[in-house]
Amino acid sequence: xxxxxxxxxxxxxxxxxxxxxxxxxxxxxxxxxxxxxxxxxxxxxxxxxxxxxxxxxxxxxxxxxxxxxxxxxxxxxxxxxxxxxxxxxxxxxxxxxxxxxxxxxxxxxxxxxxxxxxxxxxxxxxxxxxxxxxxxx
RNA sequence: GUGGUCGUCGGUUUCUAUCGCUUCUAUUCUUGAGAUAGAAGAGGAAAGUCAGGGCAGCAUAGAGCACCAUACUUCCGAAAGGGAAGGACUCGUAAGGGUACAGAAAGUGCCACAGAAAAUUACCGCCUGUUCUUAGGAGCAGGUAAGGGUGAAAACGCGGGGUAAGAGCCCACGACGCGGGCUGGGAACAGUUGGCGGGGGUAAACCUUAUGGGCUGAAAGGCCAUGUACACCGGGGCGUUUGGAGAAAUCUAAAAUAAGGACUGCUCGUCCAAUCUCGGGGGGUAGGUCGUUUGAACCUGUUGGCAACAGCAGGUCUAGAUAAAUGAUGGAAGUUCCGGCUUGCCGGAAUAACAGGAUCCUGCUUACAAGACGACCAUUUGU
RNA sequence: UCCCUGGUGGUGUAAUGGCAGCACAAUACACUUUGGUUGUAUUAGUCGAGGUUCGAGCCCUUGCUAGGGAA
Numbered sequence: 054x055x056x057x058x059x060x061x062x063x064x065x066x067x068x069x070x071x072x073x074x075x076x077x078x079x080x081x082x083x084x085x086x087x088x089x090x091x092x093x094x095x096x097x098x099x100x101x102x103x104x105x106x107x108x109x110x111x112x113x114x115x116x117x118x119x120x121x122x123x124x125x126x127x128x129x130x131x132x133x134x135x136x137x138x139x140x141x142x143x144x145x146x147x148x149x150x151x152x153x154x155x156x157x158x159x160x161x162x163x164x165x166x167x168x169x170x171x172x173x174x175x176x177x178x179x180x181x182x183x184x185x186x187x188x189x190x
Numbered sequence: 191g192u193g194g195u196c197g198u199c200g201g202u203u204u205c206u207a208u209c210g211c212u213u214c215u216a217u218u219c220u221u222g223a224g225a226u227a228g229a230a231g232a233g234g235a236a237a238g239u240c241a242g243g244g245c246a247g248c249a250u251a252g253a254g255c256a257c258c259a260u261a262c263u264u265c266c267g268a269a270a271g272g273g274a275a276g277g278a279c280u281c282g283u284a285a286g287g288g289u290a291c292a293g294a295a296a297g298u299g300c301c302a303c304a305g306a307a308a309a310u311u312a313c314c315g316c317c318u319g320u321u322c323u324u325a326g327g328a329g330c331a332g333g334u335a336a337g338g339g340u341g342a343a344a345a346c347g348c349g350g351g352g353u354a355a356g357a358g359c360c361c362a363c364g365a366c367g368c369g370g371g372c373u374g375g376g377a378a379c380a381g382u383u384g385g386c387g388g389g390g391g392u393a394a395a396c397c398u399u400a401u402g403g404g405c406u407g408a409a410a411g412g413c414c415a416u417g418u419a420c421a422c423c424g425g426g427g428c429g430u431u432u433g434g435a436g437a438a439a440u441c442u443a444a445a446a447u448a449a450g451g452a453c454u455g456c457u458c459g460u461c462c463a464a465u466c467u468c469g470g471g472g473g474g475u476a477g478g479u480c481g482u483u484u485g486a487a488c489c490u491g492u493u494g495g496c497a498a499c500a501g502c503a504g505g506u507c508u509a510g511a512u513a514a515a516u517g518a519u520g521g522a523a524g525u526u527c528c529g530g531c532u533u534g535c536c537g538g539a540a541u542a543a544c545a546g547g548a549u550c551c552u553g554c555u556u557a558c559a560a561g562a563c564g565a566c567c568a569u570u571u572g573u
Numbered sequence: 574u575c576c577c578u579g580g581u582g583g584u585g586u587a588a589u590g591g592c593a594g595c596a597c598a599a600u601a602c603a604c605u606u607u608g609g610u611u612g613u614a615u616u617a618g619u620c621g622a623g624g625u626u627c628g629a630g631c632c633c634u635u636g637c638u639a640g641g642g643a644a
Contacts, residue, residue: 064210068223072513074476104222110513121237122546129211129517136210137518156513167518 065136071110071154076101080110080156087180090173091161092131096181097154098188106146109135110156117162127159130167134174142178149189153181 071077076099084097101108111131113124135157146153157177 066211066223070513074513077513078476112513120545122544125514125546126517133210133518171518 065132069105069108071108071156076108076154077110077156080154084154084156085184088160089176089180091159091165091169092173092177093158093160094177094181095156095158096184098151098185099154101152101154106143106151107139107153107155110154111135111159112156113159117160123164127164127170130165130170131157131159131174133167134171135178138171138175138178142182145182145185149185151185151189153185155181 071080079099080095080097084095086093086095088094111128113127115124118124118127157174
């Protein structure tokens with residue numbers, strides 16, 4: 054598996070996105086959650102249909118950001134930050150033989166810069182890694 | 191030069207480094223939502239969803255009413271609450287701008303406050319007659335719209351005649367409205383001539399006239415796969431009359447009819463079934479694919495037309511995602527601005543506003559940074 | 574993507590085209606030793622822009638904004 058997804062390539066393909074309606078409802082209804090600065094994160098430990106370690110869903114509510122171009126740009130920033138920083142989290146998941154469904158919800162009301170997004174995403178991924186350490190003991 | 195009016199263009203440009211996204215094509219083998227290479231990849235408004243269509247489904251014997259929309263003329267356009275040119279009115283010194291711009295003389299309603307009165311009106315006043323009288327006047331009956339501080343709006347304006355007092359009551363001139371004739375124009379309309387008339391405003395109040403209008407929207411709808419249950423609840427109903435068979439229960443045939451449903455608001459009318467119909471609710475699925483991008487398409491040239499636009503010729507194929515693709519960080523050039531002066535160099539800053547396709551077109555409306563351009567008007571100064 | 578509804582003081586709500594009200598809240602005063610209750614007074618408003626009208630919260634156009642629905 055790891056040969057198909059080399060660590061040194063920071064990709065973010067369709068397989069790594071959360072598209073299944075069932076999984077999405079599971080994440081939002083049964084998932085664990087925590088809050089770091091402008092993002093709310095929901096996650097659940099569940100077997101996925103594909104071979105990737107984790108699937109991610111990015112969401113910006115229409116209630117807070119009215120214009121679609123603003124929502125799109127924030128989603129792009131989050132995706133970029135996740136893509137560049139996901140490797141430590143993936144390696145932990147692969148060690149533990151686990152799969153994870155993730156949802157990141159932006160709860161701010163203004164546009165953030167790329168640097169702010171990246172630091173917050175790094176914090177979120179560290180927190181998730183800790184949670185998995187606790188689960189597996 | 192200053193101020194202004196109308197309009198057009200513009201919309202992060204080019205090269206490059208690292209990482210990355212979507213679609214298509216080719217190659218490859220480990221046959222996977224793989225790898226490599228190449229190509230393509232958001233807007234003038236993609237927006238608001240305001241108008242009209244294409245397309246799709248449902249409905250459709252027909253008629254009437256209701257409801258909704260539109261409303262100067264001609265032309266363009268598939269159509270349009272669309273556009274062009276023109277007319278009328280209106281705002282502006284002007285260039286120009288705006289107009290739901292049919293009917294108030296078919297009818298109904300409304301017009302607060304103020305005012306005598308807001309549309310067949312008499313409160314004060316004026317005048318006539320009459321009664322009383324303290325001789326100033328008061329009461330009663332009638333005539334009268336010339337005058338009365340109001341109001342958004344006051345019963346055409348002004349002059350003369352007339353009268354008891356007055357009044358378009360009559361006349362001249364003027365304004366307004368409705369017909370007729372003539373001239374110009376394709377028409378709206380304009381000019382002119384003569385006739386008739388007396389009427390407040392309001393139709394983005396009801397309404398009248400003319401014209402038009404089925405309903406629902408890609409979560410429409412078709413196909414494949416997966417999966418299941420019409421189990422449950424509520425309303426209505428499987429009826430009545432006549433004929434035949436039969437002792438009867440009942441069965442059967444044809445016609446009519448009550449209640450119900452359909453014809454998408456109502457009426458007429460037509461049609462509909464008998465473990466049936468209408469509504470609610472539940473179970474299951476939670477995937478793929480078509481629709482889906484070649485079209486009233488775009489670009490260039492040319493012809494016709496004042497213009498909107500149309501014809502002809504040549505060329506082009508130009509996003510198709512689906513929890514939803516264009517991004518992040520650098521470098522160089524270019525562009526713009528600021529400062530300095532050697533006037534074409536140096537240094538610094540910025541590289542943007544509005545904003546992201548989701549079925550597709552035509553319009554309308556709204557938002558919009560730096561900058562560029564054209565036409566015209568007013569005014570000032572100089573020549 | 575498509576469709577629908579609303580917007581009135583700080584909050585909740587009324588209002589035929591004709592002076593924009595009511596309740597709660599807030600502030601001040603009175604009452605009370607003080608607070609509460611009660612009473613009196615005050616402040617504060619038609620989402621923005623344009624149009625129709627003598628006159629728009631209401632009618633029309635357009636924008637802004639809030640919310641809802643649709644396998």
